[in-house]
Amino acid sequence: MPDTAPEGLEGLAFGGDYNPEQWPEEVWQEDVRLMREAGVNLVSLGIFSWALLEPEPGRYDFDWLDRIIGLLHEHGIRIDLATPTVAPPAWFYRAHPDALPVSREGTRYAFGSRGAICHSSPAYRAAAAAITEQLARRYGSHPALALWHVHNEYGVPVSACYCENCAVHFRRWLGATYSTVDAVNEAWGTAFWGQRYGSFDEIEPPRATPTVCNPAQRLDYARFADATMRENFVRERDLLHRHSPGxxxxxxxxxxxxxxxxxDYWAWGREVDLVTNDHYLITDGRRTHVNLAMAADLTRSVAGGAPWLLLEHSTSGVNWQPRNPAKAPGQMARNSLAHVARGSDGAMFFQWRQSRRGAEKFHSSMLPHAGTDSRVWREVVGLGAALGGLATVRGTRTAADAALVWDWQSWWAQRLEWRPSEDHDARERADTFYEALYDRHLTVDFAHPEADLSGYPLVVVPALYLAGEATGRNLRTYVENGGTLVVSYFSGIVDQHDAVHPGAHPGVLREVLGLTVEEFSPLGEGERVRLTAADGAELTGDVWSEFVVPRGAETVWTYADGLAAGRPAITRHRLGRGTAWYVSTRLDSGALDTILDAAAEDAGIAPRTGLPRDIEVVRRTGEGGDYLFAVNHTGTDTKVPLPAHGTELLTGERAAGRLGLPAGAVRVVKLDD
Structure with missing residues (x-):
């Protein structure tokens, strides 16, 4: 069984994507010298190199790759070696044009970008396996090899193809999943609109239709597309395991x-040996560090709580958003160490040397166009030194305070057409609930709806539209055994086939919440509703309201206006040793904090009043010791309380009582044993 950490690294990983093929060979010596100066110990190599490695069918050229791997190895830099299967060569598409994906509307995409792949194409699968096996045989036992990197960012930019190859493959997948066409008809509810199928051969991919296509078919096709990409990953992975054990x-x-x-990263997390993630700040006006924390927590959760690796992020601005601002001085290190705090065993970038040509020439890099006499380069060198001083953090685990239930397949189902309101967005609910927990200074694990939740005093469930019977039992057991649950509206509505659960909403969550929902009442654009509590306090909701009927739950907040005026808006249900809260309208993170105050009190989680807003305090623990990470995303110096004495690893200073945390800085305290 392979290890789950990069082979041969003693400390945290630091480096990035290296594309030496973009540069004359005389530049390579300078690159390696500067990598050593910066403290780089790992680079990702060969991701987009298929056309160079196999310049024509069946003829391989590894000389240039031998030379660069040898040079890196000579200087002590380890290799994350990629299979280049995200970018087949031009000759491949000329020979196999049907390997280019087809959109739902019937347009076949052209060669000239990346990731333009029909994952059902037999020709692609054979060619990908062949180049992977050649690489595995040649480099599988190379002493510089630390990690194999299959493909690149599966699903970006194309995941689902709708060509004839996919139609044949989809029918095979349906046969394996359902056995009979009658079972497909039952799952998809094809009695509606006369869509019944007499054989698998009659079934096509859910291509563009005059009006809404069968939602259960659309949902299954999303599952099929994800599973097909995963099949291709597993095929390459198994070849690499065979030739490169360990x-x-x-x-x-x-x-x-x-x-x-x-x-569906829950499924993918079970297939990789090491979970790695790429993260780029989305500059849409929101607090980018909150999305960063959320992505890191979610990645760690996909890894089952184990350490993972940040395999790409940016030193400064990116190039693919409408506006691409530079990072502020110090922000690169702060972003990187915030990922480490939440479980990453390193910080890697795209890319090492900034490109002069191609689509990403304005994407920042470790070695920018401005060269070594630049702010970015000086910050890269400083970050390399900082990570070098945190070597003992490697292998420790991040401690969480609460859990957020999330399911990608439920998200897919919610985004299909003809739902009660186009203003409802499951991802937005997850973001908002997460932000409210973040602002309470709680570290969050994400959890699959059927995962063991017993270790968390507080669990929140934002917009879990698709929930099966097992999910209902799991959440009920959690509450009965003493947990505190907070559920948002439009949860528990349908089963795995997008079929509404029998009886009143919220389906499988009726018992744990102690209520039923007679009817949804989405609000008009810009419309709001007031909520009042017994003490006269008010909250405001928008987008959604419901006609809630308590069936054991107590009413805590009531609709003061709107169609549901006088009816329950927020309820609390005592069940067994625990409590379940239900929020039937959309609240912003500030209003949610009011609800979470009460839920956290039920859960026995004391408020962390000593920490200002936008200050993160996260703890990693394990055989290497206990480490407290403090991250200041504000422009103001502050202090944070310490649970014990310790040594601050970035400055070498002793710390006790309250830790000084300068504006924009990160401090890492190794707590005394």
Whole structure:
């Protein structure tokens, strides 16, 4: 069984994607010298190199790769070696044009970008396996090899193809999943609109239709597309395991909810040896560090709580958003160490040397166009030194205070057409609930709806539209055994086939919440409703309201206006030794904090009043010791309380009582044993 950490690294990983093929060979010596100056110990190599490695079918050229791997090894830099299967060569598409993906509307994409792949194409699968096996045979036992990197960012930019190859493959997948076409008809509810199928051969991918396509078919096709990409990963992974025993195999995820929406990372996390993630700040006006923390917590959760690796982020600005601001001085290190606080065993970047040509020439890098006499370079060198001083953090685990239940397949189902309101967004609810927990200074694990929740005093469930019977039992057991649960509206509505659960809403959550919902009452654009408590306090909701009927739950907040005026808006249900809260309208993070105050009190979580807003305090613990990370995202110096005496690793100073935390800085205290 391969290890789960990069082979041969003693401390935290530091480096990035290296694309030497973009540069004359005389530049390589300078690159390696500067890598050593910066403290780089790991680079990702060969991700987009298929056309160079196999310049024509069946003819391989590894001489240049031999030379650069040898040079890196000579200077003590380890290799994350990629299979280049995200970017097949031009000759491949000329020979196999049907390997280019087809959109739902019937447009076949052209060669000239990246990730333009029909994952059902037999020709692609054969060619990908062939180049992977060649690499595995040649480099599988190379002493510089630390990690295998399959493909690149599966699902970006294309996950689902709708071509004839996919139609054939989809029918095979349905046969394996359902056995009979009658079972497909039952699962998809094809009696509606006369869509019944007489054989598997009659079933096509859910291509563009005059009006709404069968939602259960759309949902299954999303599952099929994800499973097909995963089949291809597993095929390459198994080849690498066979020829390179002991070396872990990964592929880089993109778990940030705003960046990749076609991959079920719960399933993928079970297939990789080491979970790795790419994260880029989304500059849409929100607090970017909150999304960063969320992505890191979600990645750690996909890894089952084990250490993971940040395989890509940016030193400064990116190039693919409408506006791409530079990072502020110190922000690169702060971002990197915030990921480390939440479980990453290193910080890697895209890319080492900034490109002069191509689509990403304005994407920042470790070695920018401005060269070594630049702010970015000086900050890169400083970060390398800082990570070098945190070597003993490697292998420790981040401690969490609460859990947020999330399911990618439920998200897929909620985004299909003809839902009660286009203003409802499951990802937005997850973001908002997470932000409210973040502002309470709680470290959050994400959890699959059927995962063991017994270790968490508080669990929140934002917009879990799709929930099966097992989820209902799991959440009920959690509450009965003493847990505190907070559930938002439009949860528990349908089963795995997007079929509404029998009886009143919220389906499988009726018993744990102690209520039923007679009817949804979405609000008009810009419309708001007031909520009042017994003491006269008020909250404001928007987007959604419901006609809630308590069936054992107590009413805590009531609708003061709107169609549901006088009816319960927020309820609390005591069940067994625990409590379940229900929020039937959309609250912003500030209003949610009011509800979470009460829920946290039920859960026995004391408020962390000594910490200002936008100050993170996160703890990693393990055989290497206990480490407290304090991250200041504000422009003001502050102090944070310490649970014990310790040594601050970035300055070498002793720390006790309250830790000084300068504006924009990070401090890491190794607590005394």
């Amino acid at each position: 070396i872990p195999v990964t592929t880089n995820f993109m778990t940030a909810l705003s960046q990749c929406d076609s991959v």
